[in-house]
Amino acid sequence: MLASRVMETSQQIDAYLASLPEPKQAEVRQLHGLMLADFPGARLWFSDGLNESGKVVSNPSIGYGAYTITYANGSSREFYRIGLSANTTGISVYVMGLDDKTYLTRTYGDTLGKASITGYCLKFRHLADVTLDVLQAAIRHGMSLDQTA
Numbered sequence: 572m573l574a575s576r577v578m579e580t581s582q583q584i585d586a587y588l589a590s591l592p593e594p595k596q597a598e599v600r601q602l603h604g605l606m607l608a609d610f611p612g613a614r615l616w617f618s619d620g621l622n623e624s625g626k627v628v629s630n631p632s633i634g635y636g637a638y639t640i641t642y643a644n645g646s647s648r649e650f651y652r653i654g655l656s657a658n659t660t661g662i663s664v665y666v667m668g669l670d671d672k673t674y675l676t677r678t679y680g681d682t683l684g685k686a687s688i689t690g691y692c693l694k695f696r697h698l699a700d701v702t703l704d705v706l707q708a709a710i711r712h713g714m715s716l717d718q719t720a
Contacts, residue, residue, distance in 0.1 A: 583617040587631050595657050598698040602655055602662070605707065606635050610714055616651045630663075632656035636714050638668045653713050661696040664706065666713035679709050 588600055606613070616634030620627055634651025641647040654665035666675060672690030680688055684701035687694045693709060695701045 580615045580617050583619070584615065584633050587617065587619075587633065591657050594697070595662065599655065599657050599662060601698060602664070603633060606633075606653070606655065606710070609707070609711065610635055613714070614651075616654075618654075630656045630658050632665070638716070640668075652716065653710055658694070661694060662698065664693045664710065666691050666693070666709060668716055669713070675709060678712075679705055683709070 584603070588596060588603065591599055613635045614637045616632075616637075618629070618632045618634065620629040620631045622628045632651075632654045633656070634654050636652030637649055638652050639647050640650045650667060652667055654663075654667065656663045656665070669675070669691055675691070675693065676688045679693070682702060683693065683695075683705045685695060686701050693701075693706065
């Protein structure tokens with residue numbers, strides 16, 4: 572069962588990557604390859620961006636690792652730790668589960684390069700616009716919080 576889910580996820584990721592226009596496809600593939608190399612045992616996720624009703628609620632995304640989101644009402648669900656998504660203006664890397672929503676800006680804001688940073692999202696137009704080592708450091712920090720890769 573697990574092997575079939577992983578295979579299905581990998582196939583969804585491959586189809587998603589193939590659907591992206593160049594040069595974005597090559598850049599997202601490069602980041603995906605780095606994630607697989609840095610975190611070979613991490614759980615893979617794919618979200619097509621649709622809710623239960625089939626309505627688009629977000630851009631498709633590839634996820635890595637796992638953590639449990641706990642909502643204010645006490646309910647919880649599993650979600651990815653790091654997300655990678657192409658969008659209309661570039662690429663977004665999501666670092667989920669940070670308690671301090673200023674951490675990314677304070678820690679990487681001055682050295683990341685030409686990117687916008689929110690509480691959990693690093694968004695940039697092209698991979699060449701950011702310092703790859705700094706981006707990888709932010710990703711590694713996020714994955715280091717992962718207890719259930």
